Amino acid sequence: MVPRKYTCYYTAQPVKVDGKLDDKAWLDAPWSENFGDIVSGVSAPERQFTRFKMVWDSNYCYIAACLSESHLWGTLHRHDDTIYHDNDFEVFVDPDGDGLDYDELEINVLGTVMDLRMPKPYNQGGKADLSWDFKGLKSAVLVYGTVDHPADTDSRWTVELAIPWKSFTHGGLPKNGAVWRFNFSRVEWPLSVEKGTYTKQKNQQTGKVYPEKNWTWSPQGAVNMHIPQKWGYVRFVRRNPPAVVPEFWVWSVAHRDWNTQKWQSELEKLKDVGITGLLLKADTATLHKVALLAVCYGIQVHAWYITMNNPKAPAAWLSVNEQGKSLAEQKAYVDYYKFMCPGLPAVRQYLKQQMSKLMAVKGISGIHFDYIRYVDVILPKKLQPKYHLKQKDIMPPFDYGYHPYMRSMFRAKYGRDPLSLSDPLHDTAWLHFRLKVLDSTVIQLRNQIEKQGLKTSAAVFPTPSMSRRMVRQDWDSWHLNYYFPMAYHNYYGKKYAWLKKVSSVDKKAVGDSSKVFIGLFLPALKKSHQMTKAMKAAFKGGADGVAFFRLGVLDESMLKQIADFQKKRNRAGRKMKE
Structure with a gap:
């Protein structure tokens, strides 16, 4: 499977990080493709429809995401909790593309963030450095519905991030035309309702929780996000996005x-x-x-x-x-x-x-x-x-x-x-x-x-x-x-x-x-x-x-x-x- 590609355009418009995605900077920025199965790349169903878009300026790399979700649920509130134990949105980035010293960010519907640095992938003996942070990160989540309320049907949640260039492990403002390796993931746990609250579904025979479903922008070919050579390519260009005119x-x-x-x-x-x-x-x-x-x-x-x-x-x-x-x-x-x-x-x-x-x-x-x-x-x-x-x-x-x-x-x-x-x-x-x-x-x-x-x-x-x-x-x-x-x-x-x-x-x-x-x-x-x-x-x-x-x-x-x-x-x- 060929890694996906995305062009990130420059913006001179201010971005207010509030999760609304209504700033002018976002209007013409292109959406990515709908996420697909982490292994096969088969497109996610409408109920898990997920896309991102990006823009950049001299100070920040901006990322927006929209995640369809009929059951908004989250439990983790502390920074650097293991966020993928909840449903989440994840960002992986390797600026120099060597598969080493790459960064990861995860955020749940409550807006709780886990950010870490990986000196090398787990299959090469790497260990997550949770003491490392995206310093100066701005993040926001907006929910369309009610979190942890099974009695109603929810709509979606949106994520907005502003990551300072200086905070990346191999950071620095990209040059015009620079290409970085990125991937984006969505973790979705099968849920059931017990006594009016959400709980992870369990296999009735084994008593174990069913595994999570992983949807990604660029397919990995395996249930493993830590294969950086499978990630997509994001090219930064110092010009405005082409105007999008509906037909x-x-x-x-x-x-x-x-x-x-x-x-x-x-x-x-x-x-x-x-x-x-x-x-x-x-x-x-x-x-x-x-x-x-x-x-x-x-x-x-x-x-x-x-x-x-x-x-x-x-x-x-x-x-x-x-x-x-x-x-x-x-x-x-x-x-x-x-x-x-x-x-x-x-x-x-x-x-x-x-x-x-x-x-x-x-x-x-x-x-x-x-x-x-x-x-x-x-x-x-x-x-x-x-x-x-x-x-x-x-x-x-x-x-x-x-x-x-x-x-x-x-x-x-x-x-x-x-x-x-x-x-x-x-x-x-x-x-x-x-x-x-x-x-x-x-x-x-x-x-x-x-x-x-x-x-x-x-x-x-x-x-x-x-x-x-x-x-x-x-x-x-x-x-x-x-x-x-x-x-x-x-x-x-x-x-x-x-x-x-x-x-x-x-x-x-x-x-x-x-x-x-x-x-x-x-x-x-x-x-x-x-x-x-x-x-x-x-x-x-x-x-x-x-x-x-x-x-x-x-x-x-x-x-x-x-x-x-x-x-x-x-x-x-x-x-x-x-």
């Missing part, structure tokens, strides 16, 4: 009735089919909670934020139509349409404050704008009958952007009130002005967010030309990281081939500087193979990926189609490389 996304609301176990179950399903981007509309506490859960599955969480439509906005902030009617006094289509005027300083300040609150949520990877537009000037073809409308052209009740402040801004620039124009509904200067006011608001928010190292994205109408005509949205001028065109073909009475065309048009509009993920409306894709046809069309048009609206609608048939589609794409990709 498959899903929108989701907060689902306030979902507990941690339910969220974990849903995230596991997403991970299993390759959906690794989650656009989540939720309060900051829920965003943080889900981001902490998602990190172990390699799922990025972006805060989904309803931007210009704000039902709680003061009446003075609301948009006004060509007839002079504010959304505070006359509805447009639906009662909840309360679009704010994008040019008002108070509105811009409010939005900046909301962005600051979202940016403070540790663990999210970006902020996703929705309803970042004006009121619909023209509805999609198939929605018009619902409101007893035939909108072949612009209608005054649905042409918004005439807030007194917007009119004063236009008058200051052009010397005329837009209402005095001969045809304000179709005047190109007035249309262009409104587009640019919204552009300016978006760009201010974009700069604020990206300055903090987060990604920006937006849910937009299918193509730039459709967006400008239908909702006064000039999105191909925003230069965001990602765009999610809501190409809901059923709204427009289109076939799947239309998705290919939309993808092609949008990719040409934004070029290589931004990613395009075609939004698919799941209620219109419930029949056999409809999902597959839609995904195929989007990718054929050149889309960088797809996004599904929304999580609560994804059923088992759809999940299977996504998984099968990804497998075919991966096989095709491998053949092209060959």
Whole structure:
């Protein structure tokens, strides 16, 4: 068996060792493979799913690990207790790779550490030196569940370590490109419950405790971690990790009735089919909670934020139509349409404050704008009958952007009130002005967010030309990281081939500087193979990926189609490389 390899990237971001794994330093750091059987390397089952990731800076080697566990249990509390007598996570490291004078660290779910130095392996007569310590070690454990409480079902535990370079036996800051030998192990004892407490299972015939199960990153070929030549290789590179961009996304609301176990179950399903981007509309506490859960599955969480439509906005902030009617006094289509005027300083300040609150949520990877537009000037073809409308052209009740402040801004620039124009509904200067006011608001928010190292994205109408005509949205001028065109073909009475065309048009509009993920409306894709046809069309048009609206609608048939589609794409990709 060939030892595994891992690339450890440099970080300039601070790491707070608290077990949460929500610092920016961890966001793009790659996860290792799932651990496997210590002898054969056969992958661990989902209930023991285990991975690590690493980053480094000039002072520390940082290690994070996520260990799935339905029964959290630990008994040892003293430093240098024999930690592998509990379930544990273990680190083995030999900086110079000679198989001698190597270091070991073990930690249990209680956060108790045993660290030691081995002058040589046990099979060569080596003895553990427990007087040796990783001096200056920082360590933390976070549990998702309750320790030593058999009455409930737990979720996982996470480990975070910061090991000073000077504390390694053959320590010192690695040079760029240096390769050290590492391995990682997980010890798992079979447990039973007696009198309401966990105890190690015993063989009823012999009365002896069953042996522990060992899962490792790089297989050892024997039940023996002390064969250093079998350990994996970790290469330290002095550059940031490559950005990880999900291909498959899903929108989701907060689902306030979902507990941690339910969220974990849903995230596991997403991970299993390759959906690794989650656009989540939720309060900051829920965003943080889900981001902490998602990190172990390699799922990025972006805060989904309803931007210009704000039902709680003061009446003075609301948009006004060509007839002079504010959304505070006359509805447009639906009662909840309360679009704010994008040019008002108070509105811009409010939005900046909301962005600051979202940016403070540790663990999210970006902020996703929705309803970042004006009121619909023209509805999609198939929605018009619902409101007893035939909108072949612009209608005054649905042409918004005439807030007194917007009119004063236009008058200051052009010397005329837009209402005095001969045809304000179709005047190109007035249309262009409104587009640019919204552009300016978006760009201010974009700069604020990206300055903090987060990604920006937006849910937009299918193509730039459709967006400008239908909702006064000039999105191909925003230069965001990602765009999610809501190409809901059923709204427009289109076939799947239309998705290919939309993808092609949008990719040409934004070029290589931004990613395009075609939004698919799941209620219109419930029949056999409809999902597959839609995904195929989007990718054929050149889309960088797809996004599904929304999580609560994804059923088992759809999940299977996504998984099968990804497998075919991966096989095709491998053949092209060959």
